[in-house]
Structure formats: C-alpha cells, structure tokens
Amino acid sequence: MSAGGIVTTLGVYLGALLLIGWLANRGASRTPDEYFLAGRKLGLIVLFMALFGTNATAFVFIGVPGLAYHDGIGVFSANAPIVALCTPLSFVLIGVPARRMAIRLGACTPAELYSRRFASPLLGVLLFLAFTIYTVPYMVSAVVGASLTLESMSGGAIPPWAGGLAVVGVAVVYTSLGGMRATAWTNVFQGVLFLGFLLLAFLLISSDLGGLGQAMRSVLEKDGSLLALEREGSFAFRPWLSWSLVISLTVIAFPHMFVRLMSARDESSIKGVCRLYPIGLLALWLPPVLIGVWGASEFPGLVGKESDQIFLSMIDAHLPSALGVLGMIAVLAAVMSSLDAMILTLSSMLVRDVLDPLRGRPEADVAWARWFCVAISVVVYTLALWRPASIFDIAKVAFSGYVTLTPLLFLGVNWRRMTRQGAIASVVIGNLVLVAGLAGWIPTAGFLPVFWALLAALLAALAVSAVTEPGSIPA
Template identity: 55%
Template sequence: MGASLGQLLLALAIYIGVVLTLGLLSTRRAGSSPEEYFLAGRTLGPLVLFMALFGTNNTSFVLVGIPGLSYNLGVGVFGLNAPVVALGIPLTFWAIGVPAHRLALRYGALTPAELYARHLGSRTVGFVLFGLFTLYTVPYMVQGVKSAALILSEASDGAFSPWVASLGVVLIALLYTSLGGMRATAWTNVFQGAVFMVFMAAAFFLMSRSLGGLEAAMAKVKEVHPNLLVVGTGGLFAPRAWASWGLVIALTVIVFPHMLVRLMAAKDERAMKQVCRFYPLALGLLWLPAVMIGVWGGAAFPGLENSDQVFYRMTDAHLPAFLGSLGFLAVVAAVMSTLDAQILTLGSMVLRDFLEPLKKLDRSSEVWVGRIFSASVATVVFVLAVTWDESVFGISRKAFEGYLTLFPTLLLGVRWSRFTAAGALASLAVGNAVLVAGWKGAFPMLGFLPPFWALSAAFVAGIAVSLAWPRHPAET
C-alpha cells in the first residue's frame, strides 16, 4: 500500500528538521577558518569518515539508476558493477587518498586542484583540473536532483511538479551546507546514510515476502522475463566492454572531487584504513537489493517506458505505507548526501582554485565568498535539472567516463616523483580528446568502450611527456 500525501509530507518534514538541526549545530565552528568550514578542521574520525564517504558515494545512481538498469538487463548488472566497485574503490582510496591526505597537510591545500597545483608547481594544472572537475561534476549533480524530483513527483501523484521538487531539494541541501560547511555535511551524511541503508535492507526482505518469498519472486521473473535471470553476452557484458566499464566504475570514485576532499579531511591515516576495510562489505550489501528490486520489477511492471520509475513502483506496490515514506526519504537522502558535498566542494574550488590565485582574500572573507559561490553552483544545477532530458544512468555514465580521464594525473601526481606539470597537462588534454573522439566514433573501438582508450592514452601521454621534460620549479 502506498503512502498518502500527508504521510509523505510528515516524513519529509521530519527529515528536513533533522538535517537543518545538524547544520545549525555545526554553524558555531564553521566560520572560524576556511580549513574548518571546507574540511571540518581535518578531524573526521573512522565512523564519520566512513559514513561521509559511503553516503556521498552512493547516490540515486544506486537507488534509482541501478534498479532501472537491472529492469532492462537483469541479474548480470550485479556482476557488471558490484565486485569491481567493492574491490576497486578501497584500493584507490589507498593508492591516491592516503598520499593526497599527507600532501594536503604539507601544503595546507583545501581542494584537490589546489593540492596538485602546489605539488606540481603549476597554477595552470590547478586551473585545468578545476575546469574538468566542474565539467564532469555538474552533470553528476543534475542526475541526483532529477532522481529526487522524479520520485517526489511520482509519490505525490503529481502534487509536486518536477521543477518544484528539484527546487526544494537544491534549496534544502544548500541551506544546511552553507550553515555548517564540511562538518554539517559529514554529520548529515551519517544520518542520511543510515536512512537509505536501513531502507534497502528492509525493502529487500519485505518485497520478497510480499512477492511470496524469494523462490516465488524468482519463479515469477522466470515466467514473465526469463532473460532477466541470464547474464548477457553482448553490449556491456561483452568481455572487453565489461573490462572498460569496470575501469570506469572502479577508478572514478576517487576522482570525484567531493570524495577526494573528504579523504583530505580525515583525522589520520588510521581512519582511512578503517574505511577501506569495511567498504567492500557495505557496498555489496547495498547493491544486491538495488539489483533485485529492478529484476523483480521487470516481472511486476513489464513495459515501463521510463525504467527509472521501477524503484518507486515496487516501493509503492509491495511495502507498507510507513516504509513507502521511508523509501521516498531514502532517495532524497541519497541525493542530498552527495549533493551537499558537491555544492560545498565546487564552491570551495571556485574560490580556492579560480578566484584565490587571481585575487587574495582575507581568511574571514573566504568562508562567505565560498557560500556565495556554492549558491551559484546550486542555481546552475537546478536550471539544468529541469531542462536536461536524459536518463539517470545516461547522465551518470557520461560523467563517470569523463572523470576517468583524470585518474592518471591524480595517481601519478602523488605516486611518481618524476611526474611533471607538463605531463599532467598532456595527460588531461590527450585523455579528454580521445574520449570525445571515441564518443563520436572517430576510430575503431575493437570491442572496448571509449573510456578504455581515453585512460590508456592519458597514461601514455602523462608518462611520455614527464620523461621528455623534467620537473620545473614552482610557478610564481
């Protein structure tokens, strides 16, 4: 039985009250310094760091996009994504996050682009990284807002239009982020992560029971859509395509500036190592229900024109009203737990990576200017969310593939002492050029996806140019 509009509004009001309270509680310390506002004073311990990373990482892409993809492609989506994500993400936290945290402390850097600009001695590297981070983060933010708006509009039977829902989501996230900075977003992520993790576990068991048990649920799928129980052999499931996509989803998370900056805010390396231990298990437990909701939805609601609707349809049909409200909140929480981090990070990047090198500001002004830029970013995201007509998975995929071109620079920059600013610029330019050419079909793929060739080209260009031109002194 679906939740009534009154129940949804009550649940939403409670949720908003909690996140705004957490934002207010963080306000007292937020304005004390840029480091406190943007990085919570670099004091995030194991639990808060884990939830901040996990909540930020698992967006509506998992709660809405993955069920939608599984609705079309079946159980193979779990093998397509979950194993490489569960193993690859913690590995990149260690490979890039740990040395980046150490270097950020040394240089006093508050953003990833600022860190690499100082470490490589080149403002140009900082400007280019800032531009590319922004280019690929904004679409990722848009897909999150679109997901929340879709669910709110569906759950309210159209009482909230998509643009009203989008505006509400953006404004609430902007409000508590502006109030408390990184500390507010980290603690709200603890609450938000708990909401969607509890819901997904409950939904998995209660939906299967509503469908007559796991055996009956799978039998229904076998009867209506047996192809959903068979791992595909073409498309993304072809070996080379799978390897390409595996690289995308395993290596891109550390490249998200809003993820890397959270690792820079860690209290110490011990906290980061604790996160790496628990991340694989938590990801697996979240992805399994997400995939199965989409597979069961393929049998329960065949023929959906927009497969992203399957999450709401299954929640509405197979969960009690109070859990239907929680399901709605789970999507909102997943969106906001990422959106708040992205708003804060992009706002800080505009300030530290673009404005600060051009015009020095005093410490007290930086926080307020950061808030203004965060509001500007949120406005752009809202406009795009109500005008960009593409699926959640489609938008996410383009952003992820773009992020992958930055991975060689981030890895080589902190792990290879001979890597240079010229190598970084060459890697970024060549990687993105090859990716765009691949999207346009300008060269044969040989069974791989464009990001595979872009990643390979970026590594080759970065290494070759760094070997050819030695490291230069820091630019002034």
Template identity: 30%
Template sequence: MNETTLQVGIVGGYLALSLLVGLLAYRLTDRSAEDYYLASRTLGTVVLLFTTFATLLSAFTFFGGPNTAYGFGPEWILVMGLMDGILFAVLWYVIGYKQWLLGREHGYVTLGEMLGDRFGSPLLRGLVAGISLFWLFPYVMLQQVGAGTALEALTGGELSYAMGAGLVTVFMIAYVVLAGMRGIAWTDTLQGVFMLVMVWVAALWVLTELGGMGSATAQLAESNPEFLSLGGGRYSPQWMLSQAIGIAFGVAMFPQVNQRFFVAGSKKVLKRTFSLWPILVVLLFVPAFMLGAWARGLPINVPENGNVLSILLAEYAPAWFAALVIAGAMAAMMSSSDSMLLSGSSYFTRDLYRPFINPDASSSWEDTLGRIGVAVFAIAAFVASLYSPKAITTIGSTAFGGFAQLALPVIVALYWSRVTRTGMLAGIIGSQMFYLSSVFLSFVPSSYGGWLASVVGMGIGLVLTVSVSAVTSPAPDEERNLYFDLHAD
C-alpha cells in the same frame, strides 16, 4: 489525513531533521576555509565511512541501478557491488593515503592545489579545477532532476517536478551554507544509515509479499531465464570491466570524494575506512539491484522512462512505507548533491578565485565566498534542471568517464618524480579531448573491441603523461621531491 499529505509530511520531516543536524554543526564550525571545507581534518572512522558512502550513492542507487538490473539482468551487482567496491578501496589506499599525508603536511584542500604546488603551475591548478567543475555541474543537476521526478511520482503529480526539485535545492543550500563539511559529514552519516536500513526493509517487505526469495526467483526464471545465468547480452567481459574501471577511477577523482582523502583524523582511521568500504557497498547494492531484477518477473508495468523501484513499492507496499523509501532515495540524492556543492565551491575559491583573482584573500573572506558559491552553484543547477538540455544531460551521464581521465596522470605524479609539468598537461588535455570527442562527435567510436572510450582515453592519458615527461625537462619552479619527502605515521 490523505495519502499525499502523509507522504509529503514524511519526506518534509526528514528534510527538516537534516537541517537541524546542519544547524548543530554550524554552532561548532570555525569561520575558516579549512574547517568549512574539511572539518579541520578530524573525521573518525564511522563518520568518514558513512559520509563517503552516502556521498557516492546518489539517485543512481535507487533508480538507475535497479532500472539497469530490470532491463538487462542482475550482473550489474558485479560491476558496482564487487568490482567497484574492491577497486575503489584499493584506489583509496593508493591515492588517498598519499593525499592524506600531503594534505596534513602542506595544508592542501583540493586536488588542483596539490598538483599546482608540485608542478609550480597555476595553469595546471586551474585546468584541473575547470575540468572538474565542467563534469560536476550537470551531475548536481541530475540529482535535482531525480529529486523532482521522485516527489512528483510519489504525490501523483500534486507536487510538481519544479516544486519538488526546488524544495530539495532550498534545503540543501540552507544546511550546506550553514554547516560546511562537518555538518555534511554528520548528515551523511544519518542519511547513509537510513538508506541502508530502508533498502533492506524494502527488499524484505517485497519478498514477503511475493512469498519469499524462492518464489520471486522462480517467477523471474519463468519470464527471463537468461537473467539467472552469468554474462550475455550487454554484459560482455569488456563492457563490465570498462564500467568497473571507469567508475572506480572516476569516483577517486570526483571532487566530493577526492576531498575526503584529506579529512581523516589519523592514518588508522583512513585504513579502517577503506577496509570496511567493500562490505558496506555490497550491503547496499545487492538488495537494491536484486529488487530491480526480481521485478522483471512480476506483472507490473514499467514505462520506458519509469523508475522500477517506485512502481514496485507502489504495487506491493503501503503508501507510508513507499514514502519512507522515497525519503531514503532523497537522502541518497541530497548526500551526493550537498557534497558536490561544497567541493565545487572549494574548487572555485581555492583554484580559480585565489590564484587568478585575489591571491591575498583572507581565510575568513574565502569562507564567506565559499558559502555564497554554494548558493550560486545550487541555484544555477536547479535552473538547468528545469530545462535539462540534451548536452548537459549527456555530460552528467558520462561524468564518471570524464573524471576517470584525471586518475592515471595523478597516480603517476604521486609515485614517479620524473613526471614533468608538460607531461601532466599533455596527459590531462589529451585524454579529455579524446573522451569528449567520443561523447559528442558521432564519427568517433564510443567503444574499441568492446572496451569503452573512457578506458581507452585513460590509456591515452597514461601514455602521453609518461612519454612526454620522458622527453621533456622539468620547469625550474617544479618541486620534484615534494611528494616524496613526507613523514609517514
């Protein structure tokens, strides 16, 4: 058996195992929209923790993060591992617990559904869904780009980029259409554990080849001594805080993450999960990003658009082990993309199709339409990944900031009954327009005194939501006490 056949066999075997888990979940899934999208709100601590963990940790963890550490230093661990681990855990409680109570009491499946009900506004419901799908689509596409690139590099070009991306897309469609949230959550748990183990084994393997952590750090100190000091270069305090805030608040509004606020089986499950979250995040990011930093001191050649982790493993690990780690990277990509596909489908069916096209759609028809939507969404993203137009790539790479613009208006609405429909629309539209301008218009600055436009836009959204609400009256069909008349456990 040649090397390429072995590598493809390992990755293919992993994909087949994921599909089997999906088939098992399909046998246990009810034919209802709530079960398909939310697993009937029954997830326990371990599954909820790992499905959120695996859903968030996309191709960036294995490629973008180590590349950033290789290029600029390991302080990226502070942004992703510590700041976002803690910040997102706090937001999980601030937003997630209130959403969980509301979902349990009123049966909400999506964020737009929850907001539209409170403010008596199909327009707001559709707006939130439209904005979310706008930022979500290219992010799905970028996962397919990562999968295709990784498989092409792993096989030395014997498996083309298009074939690699297409293979992963077919598998994702198969098990997401079959299994829904229950199967995704089980598969994510498998994938989350697998990639956590793989990244630690990879770090230990490479360090053993280099003579230990001391030797690897000494080589880094000799080639790039500035990497061993805190701050400097790109890592200004404003830049680091902007990244941490934008990513953490953006994550809380990502559809595939936000929907997980609805699925906990109990309050105890929810609290255990966000308490364990920072620990799990640090356990993954530290070895992955340090591998990128240590690689800077090694005599390896990393081309401008290359992935340092793949090159590092090709140099210091056998082919079969590199294939296992690439399978771990594929797990990260798939566990993000599958949840994005499911959430994107739910936003379309629940927030666009149901209120604007067929308000009387049955739950079984919505379930069927949702499965069709998954396939259409995935195929469209795959086609886009073959061309990767600059505008779509730009949207995907700035998606965290786009989602972050939704966060503060949502938090204000959850905790201040005086918010009005007009205030919500002003805050959401105003911040989105500002952020989009900073991304696509060259004459609009992307930072202000070192603070990134994503954080500045969040501030604009907060000011608009509060100030416009303060000077406008609630619409007659708003339910101002909906978020406050709750029965907590």
C-alpha cells in the same frame, strides 16, 4: 498516505537536516581548513558514512533496478564486485598519499593539491574546469531525478519546481552554514536512512513474494536469462573490460569523494573505511538489483526508461503506504547526501583555485565560499528547471570524464619524476581522446571510448614527463 501527510513527513526530514547542519556549525571555527575539510578531523564512522553517502546517489533506487529489470543479475556482476575491489584500493594508492601531501602543502581542494605539487596555476585551472564540467551536469541530473520522484510518489501534489527547490534549498542552507562538518554529519543521518530503507524494502518485498526461493523461482519460470550472465552485448569482453575500468576508477576521481579523504582524521580512519567498503557495497547493490529482477517477473513489458519506475512500483505493490513515504525520503537522502558534497567541493574550488590565485592572496575564503554555494545552487536549480538536453548528454559521460583524470591523480602523488608538462598533457590529451571517441572521430575497436582516453592520458603523462625536466616538489 494523504498529500498533507507526505508534505509533513518531507518537512520533518528537511527540518532534521537543517537542525543537524546548525548543530554542526555551532562552535566551529571559521578557518578554511575547518570549513572545507572539517579541520581534517573526520573519524572512522563519520568518514565512512560521508564517503558512502556521497558515493550513493538516486541511481541506486532508480537506475540500478531499471537496468536489472532488463539485464538481470548481470548488473550486479558488472558493478558491485569490481567497485568493492578497486574503490578501497584507490583509497590506499591515491587517497592516502594525496592526504599526506595535502597536509604538507596546506591544500584544501584536489585542484589546489596538484597545482601546488607541480607549482602550476594552469594545472589548477584545468582541473577545476574538468571537475566543474563533469560535476555540474551530474548535479542537475540528480536534482531532476529527485524532483520527478517526488512528483511521482506524491501523486502530483509536489510539482517538480517545488521538489527541486526544497532539495536544493535545504542542501545549500546547511552546506553553506556548516561546510564539510555539516555535510558529513547529515550524510551519517542520510546514509542510515537510505541504507536502512533499502534493506527493509528488500526483506519485506521478498517476504511478500513468498520468500527468497519463491521470488527466484517466479523469475526462473518467466525469464531464466535474468538470473544468469550471458556473455554478449555489454557483458562481452571488450565492453566488460572498459566498463570495469570506468566504474572502478571513477569513484576516487570524484572531487567530492577525493576531498573527503583529505578530511580524514588519520590513516587509521581510512584503513577502517577500506575494510568496511566491500560490505557496504554489497548491502547497497544487492537489494536494488534483486528488486529490479523480481519486478521484471511481476510487471513485465516495460520498455526502455519505463523500467526506471520499477523500484517505486514494487514499493507500492508490497509495502504499506507509510513505508512508501519512507522510500521517498530515502531517495531524497541518497540525492542530497551527494548534492551537498558537490556544492561544497565546487564552491571550495571556486575560492581556492580561481578566486585566491586571481586576488593573489587568501582572504575571507569562508564568506566567499558561502556565497558561491548559493550561486552554484541557483545555477543548478535553474538548469534543472530548464533541462537542456546537452546537460544530460554530458552527465551520461561524466564517469568517463572523471576516469581520464586518474593517471594524474595517481602519478602526481606517487611518482616523483612526473613533471608539470606531463600532468597538463595527461589531462588535455585524455579528454581530447575521450571527446574524439564519443564523437566517433576515432575507431574504438569494440571498447568504450574511455578505454582509449585512459590509455592516452596515462601514456601522455609518462611520455611527456620522460622528456621534460621535473621541478622540485615543494616542501
């Protein structure tokens, strides 16, 4: 497709998002509850797509096939089943009691919830800092990935600065206009787009390779190890256990996922989401892994990060060019459906967890949140252009960082005996141990540093709570 055609298709997609955002904003009230949590009225389908769209990032199209190219089907084995098990479980064990408590305490953000639960503004600030430190680099990586993909798929017609500007610019317009409702509605559209494209690409590529059997036999002939799981390296016991903890616990600790559960209309909607999640994850993980594995047989010899282009190479080789453009839109949909949620969540935390406590009263929260959406987007876009190496170093460990917060997230809403000192100790010690492990200051005995950080955060929460006096939980 010509550069003009690509730009037009991109324009139509971005225009559709703006239209959906505008429609979501019409007639909505301007209360913080409405803006930050869609009035706590997200029903099953919108809630599922909002969670699923937020959960899926460009990593599905770029990172997963690239990893499968080198490590084979083991990438599916190490991730999809344990996430299918633990994500719905964490929704039940943490999301449901957190939603109940958030309604009771009138909290709009995860940090606000735990800050009110423990009557500790300090805990709110700590959580805000932790969430921000791990989320901003994650956002920057997403924008960089999207802009490079746009440049690559448009044959250089869309330079990274323009691609990044389009992605961040459109996301911030509909997010700041319509808040949670706009991001949830656009996530439905984006989720259908990227999931539909993944399945379509899977069917068309396997058919073009001569069918599923032929595609698998080609891989078997060239490198049979890609179709099996060798228990060595990252698939040996200790890394396997550590990674299982990271990938299964991190999802509930994403503030942008947590806050969506707080937006559920009722528990029936969360129950429906839990039932759908394993099926959705199967559809999300299986196609990119197999396409990456098939790509290893068709385009052998890619080294390191070169394999991140394998999904796009397979699309180029097996799909008509018009569908290739749809692939570009699908990548953007996956990026933007997470980016908008992160922009909104960070802006809501800035208002509710930083600004309101400083002012001593909530006032014009929605107007402030809109400005913060813009400010956050400007920071993310600037960092995406600048690309400081440290940002990507933090993004690599962001999942581990989120995991250190899960003992607090779980115990804080399920254990009445937990104290504010225990909560603060859990966050501080968990993150200190993580930093020490990543820096190589402490031995990790073959486990990933996050394993020890999680253990430290849990023990700190239990031990410090045991020796300090619990306060009453606010009514």
